[in-house]
Amino acid sequence: MHKFLIRSFVSSLVLLFTLNVAAVAKDVKAAFVYIGPTGDHGWTYQHDVGRKAVEAAGFKTTYVEGVPESADAERVLRQLANSGHDIIFTTSFGYMNPTNKVAKEFPNVKFEHATGYKREHPNVATYAARFYEGRTILGTIAGTMTKSNVIGYVASFPIPEVIRGINSFTLAAQKVNPNIKTKIVWAFTWYDPGKEAEAAKALIDQGADVIAQHTDSTAIVQMAEKAGVYAFGQASDMDKFAPKAVLTSVENNWGPYYVDRVKAVANGTWSQKDTWHGIGDGMVVISGLDSQMPSDLQAKVKKLQADLASGKVHSFTGPIYDQQGNLMVAEGKTADDGMLAGMMTYVKGVEGDIPK
Amino acid sequence: MIIDVNFVGLIIASIMASAVPLILASCGELITERSGVLNLGVEGMMIIGAISGFALMTVTGSLIIAVFGAMLAGVLISTIFAFLTQTLITNHVATGLALTIFGIGISAMIGKNFVGIPGKEFPVLFEGLKDTIPLLSPILFGHSIVFYFAFALPFITSYFLKKTKVGLIVRAVGDSPESASNQGINVKLVRYACILYGGAMCGLAGAYLSMIYTPQWIENMTGGRGWIALALVVFSTWNPIKILIGAMIFGGLTIIQFHMQAIGVRIPVQFLTALPYLVTIIVLVVISRDSRKIRLSTPSSLGKSFHKDN
Numbered sequence: 001m002h003k004f005l006i007r008s009f010v011s012s013l014v015l016l017f018t019l020n021v022a023a024v025a026k027d028v029k030a031a032f033v034y035i036g037p038t039g040d041h042g043w044t045y046q047h048d049v050g051r052k053a054v055e056a057a058g059f060k061t062t063y064v065e066g067v068p069e070s071a072d073a074e075r076v077l078r079q080l081a082n083s084g085h086d087i088i089f090t091t092s093f094g095y096m097n098p099t100n101k102v103a104k105e106f107p108n109v110k111f112e113h114a115t116g117y118k119r120e121h122p123n124v125a126t127y128a129a130r131f132y133e134g135r136t137i138l139g140t141i142a143g144t145m146t147k148s149n150v151i152g153y154v155a156s157f158p159i160p161e162v163i164r165g166i167n168s169f170t171l172a173a174q175k176v177n178p179n180i181k182t183k184i185v186w187a188f189t190w191y192d193p194g195k196e197a198e199a200a201k202a203l204i205d206q207g208a209d210v211i212a213q214h215t216d217s218t219a220i221v222q223m224a225e226k227a228g229v230y231a232f233g234q235a236s237d238m239d240k241f242a243p244k245a246v247l248t249s250v251e252n253n254w255g256p257y258y259v260d261r262v263k264a265v266a267n268g269t270w271s272q273k274d275t276w277h278g279i280g281d282g283m284v285v286i287s288g289l290d291s292q293m294p295s296d297l298q299a300k301v302k303k304l305q306a307d308l309a310s311g312k313v314h315s316f317t318g319p320i321y322d323q324q325g326n327l328m329v330a331e332g333k334t335a336d337d338g339m340l341a342g343m344m345t346y347v348k349g350v351e352g353d354i355p356k
Numbered sequence: 357m358i359i360d361v362n363f364v365g366l367i368i369a370s371i372m373a374s375a376v377p378l379i380l381a382s383c384g385e386l387i388t389e390r391s392g393v394l395n396l397g398v399e400g401m402m403i404i405g406a407i408s409g410f411a412l413m414t415v416t417g418s419l420i421i422a423v424f425g426a427m428l429a430g431v432l433i434s435t436i437f438a439f440l441t442q443t444l445i446t447n448h449v450a451t452g453l454a455l456t457i458f459g460i461g462i463s464a465m466i467g468k469n470f471v472g473i474p475g476k477e478f479p480v481l482f483e484g485l486k487d488t489i490p491l492l493s494p495i496l497f498g499h500s501i502v503f504y505f506a507f508a509l510p511f512i513t514s515y516f517l518k519k520t521k522v523g524l525i526v527r528a529v530g531d532s533p534e535s536a537s538n539q540g541i542n543v544k545l546v547r548y549a550c551i552l553y554g555g556a557m558c559g560l561a562g563a564y565l566s567m568i569y570t571p572q573w574i575e576n577m578t579g580g581r582g583w584i585a586l587a588l589v590v591f592s593t594w595n596p597i598k599i600l601i602g603a604m605i606f607g608g609l610t611i612i613q614f615h616m617q618a619i620g621v622r623i624p625v626q627f628l629t630a631l632p633y634l635v636t637i638i639v640l641v642v643i644s645r646d647s648r649k650i651r652l653s654t655p656s657s658l659g660k661s662f663h664k665d666n
Contacts, residue, residue, distance in 0.1 A: 037464060037575040039471040152618070185617045186625045192579040193570035195610065198374055202614035205366045218474070219570040241474040241572065352617070355625040 028266045030054055030258070031085040032063040033076060035092035040191055042216025042235045046252040047091045047114075049236075053255030059262050069094025077102040081109045087265045089258065090114065093159075100124055110270050112261060115161070117341065122272050127257060130278030131161070132168035132340070133308045134250030135212075136315040137286055137301055138232045139172025141247055142210040143180050144297050145230055152203030152211040153184045154196060154220055158354050160343045162214050167347045168315045169212055174349050182350055183208060193219035204229055221246050237287040248301075249287040256282055276337065280309035316340065321348040365494040367615060372495065373569065374607035375600075376506040377402070377561040377578075381585035382592070382599045383509045384557025389589055390517065391550035392530035394659035396452030397437055399582025400459025401555050405430045405562025407463040410573040411470055419478060423502070423563055430559020431552045433459060438551040442544050445661045456582070464575045475571025500568045502560065509557075513596035526550060530655035533662040543662055558582070587636055593643060593653040602639075606632050 032051050036044040044065065055061050062085065067076050073095050080088050081102060087110040090099045096116035103111040103121045111121075115128045142151050151173060155162050170182045183206065185199045197219040200211050204227045211231045213220045218241040224231035225242035233239065233249025257275065264270040277283035286305055289298050307313035316335035320328045322345045329335050335343075346354060381398050388395050409426030413419060437455050440446045481504070482497035489496075517523040528536040529546045537543050565581070566573055584606060592598035613628035644650055 039464060039467055039573075039575040041472045041572070041574055045471065183618045183620075185614050186629075187614075188625065188629045189579075191574065193572065193574060193577050194374065194565065194579060194581070197570050198370065198611050199614045201370050202611060202618050205363060205370070206615065206618045208618075217570070217574055218572050222474075222571060236472070352620050353622065 027060060028087065028262055029060045029062070029085045030262045030265075031080040031088045032061065033067050033073065033080070033088065033090045033092075033095060034063060034065040035067065035069065035094070036191070037065050038063070040216060041218065042191055043252070044091070046235050047089075047254055050254030050258045051089075054258045054262050057259045057263070059266075067095075069098075071098075073098040074102055077111075078105070081106040086110065087112065087262055087270070110261075110265055117274075119272055119274065125261075125272050125274070127275040127277075129252060129254075129283040130276055130315075131250060131252070131284055132164045132315050133278040134284045134286060135165045135169040136172040136308065136313075137304060138212055138248070138250065139169035139174075140176055140301060140304060141232075141293065141297065142169070142212060142230070143173030143175070143177035144300075145247065145293065146177065146180060146210045148207050148209045149177065149179045149181060150207045150209065151180055151182050152200065152206075152208030153182055154199045154203070154211065154213045154215055155184055155186050156190050156215045157188065158186065158344075158356075160341060163346065163354060164340055164343045165214050166350060167343065170350050171316070171320065171347055184350065184352055186355055187215055189215065191216040193217040196220050197223045200224065200231075201227070218242075233287065239287065239290075244292075247290045247293060251285040251287055253283055253285045278308065279305060280311065322346065323348055323350065361491040362494065365491040367611065369494040369499075370611050371604060371608040372507070373499070373503065374611060375603035376503055377564050377569070377581055378585050378588060378603040378606060379506045379509060379599060380502075380561035380564065381558045381582060382588040382603065383513045383596055384554040384561075385585060385589050386513065386592070386594060386596060386599065387517075387526065387557075388550045388554035389658055390530045390594060390655050391526050391547045392533060392655050392657035392660065392662070393441065393547050393551055394448045394452065395434070395437055395455070395551060395554060396449060396586065397434070397455025397459065398554075398558050398585050399578055399580065400456035401430045401433055401558035402459075402562035402565070402578045402582045402585075403463040403576070404433045404459045405559030406566035406577055407467045407470070407562075407573060408559065409563030410475065410566040410571075411466060413476055413567055414470060414473055417476075419476065419567070422567060423560070426563035426567075427556040427559045430555035430557070430562070432555075434551050434555025434558075437555075438548045441661065442547055442551070445663055448659045448661070460576065467573050467575060470573040471575075473573070475567060475573075478568045478571065500564075502564050502568060506564075507600070510596040510600045517596070527655075530657060533657050537662075537664060543664070547662075558585075561585070584636075587640075591636065591639055591643070593650065594655065595653070605635060605639075609635060 034044040038044055038048040051061050064076050067073050089112045091114045093115045096118050099111050099113045100118050100120040103124045107123055111124045113126050116126050119126055173180050187195050187199045189195055196215050196217050200220040200223040209229045211224050213234050218238050221231040221238045221242035224245035230247050231245045233246050235252050237249045239246045314334040318329035318333045319331040322328050385398055405426040408429035409422045412425040413422035437451055440451045441448050478500050480498050480500055485497040486493050525541055529543050533543045588599055588602045591602045609632040
């Protein structure tokens, strides 16, 4: 009798074990660490849209929002790695060191860090989007649509990502309209609707009739709508917030990448890499063009979009000079990724100094 | 850039628009503090007002319901504070801080379903007169009703405190609850009323942000304005008219620094960004030099619990 019991006990254990293994191989769990709240309707919101795409593809996901870029991040990452997550996306630049540190302790968990450059362990990959390609398109539209030749630009913080955007935007705008002037106001915030609106209002009061933004909220496009000037949506399609003002939006589209990477973990094909995708790979998406844009401009923008996607046109094609007139990129050459990643000087034509 | 009078008018109008939530919240808190209650939950009450106003506007489609609903939400959340500090005699500072944390949390929870929805257009008054008088037109015309109310409020508050009997009772309760109580005044009732009024004004300040100033909901959208409103009350030495000046200075410095950047004035941006806070500190230092005046204008029982059986 108790031989039977032991045998059935052992066999059920074996059965349980195999079942468990099978379950683990199938059920890949993905975790996302966010800097802001998912309710910011900007950066974090778009990452969360990506997470939902992973969920829709049949995987389990968890997320932790509002994680500070400090020792707290390490604690959160360790906790997520310990609780059976197979792949963890850390979606802010400041998580770079915590991600690499925790990755060392959990070699079987895959880590994906957004906008960083450190891949110290084979289980750490990095990814970012070439948003500057989108800004080339915005610059082209702004340079064509402006009547006052003053274009306003609300910037957040002086980091390469933002400087690159300002440069890409200004180069494109100057190409279609050499008389334009880009006025830049640094709001020193990623999102504070009140402050962003005040910054936009100051630019509009000073004659800007097209406003671009590198902050996250919809306050700027709403202010543009009120004042009767043009603007562009940031991170997501903001057309419904300001139907008359918004000419187009540059959307961050992380979903396809996230689904790809989680699937790769499920198939066992995940490997370390550095991804920097633009319009061509669909990570940067240009929303529908507003009908207020003349049809030849629309055609031009569509062609530019296709050329940027195919690589025929590069946002930073020489000759490009800095503000002092020094050559940055020679004629016929394009800026390499190293230069783009560390870009901390304005190109010629941008007014003012970068805050230090 | 040509500086013309209309441009100056536009700048002043922007400054006034940015001062509105500060004036509303500060004037509400001023009444609360004048009754001897220190409510540090201004930020929390504002954010509750912001989400309530926005949510009600989206759900009911009525701006009137939304504005009054936001004020009611401010009243409701401040009732919690009033119950804790007046009935259960808890510490004002700790309870106020808890109220702020609670407000930010619960507004985020309610707000989950309202992210990414555009707000409605709020009607403005006298828009037809916008180009009639140089300089003054943009300042005087084309604003929402809440804007006009906010600029009348400091004067109403001042009149209320100085010239009315109820105002006198509020001041008496704040300066000496014991004597007021001996005179037959129900201290608890007066303080309850002042706390709830403060809540209503903070709720309205929040609704102004989410419905009129930047019509949208995002988490934490008050962005610390509640704390500035609290500082303004001290800054004003509990004088409503000085709140008006303080709010204009504070809102003004932010807007003027943006204008200076756009013009291309070469002053470090970080310095300009810090300027409003620096000025607040400097003014506070200057004010507190005269300790006698501070003692005279501070409600003497501010932040102290009152219990009749004491």
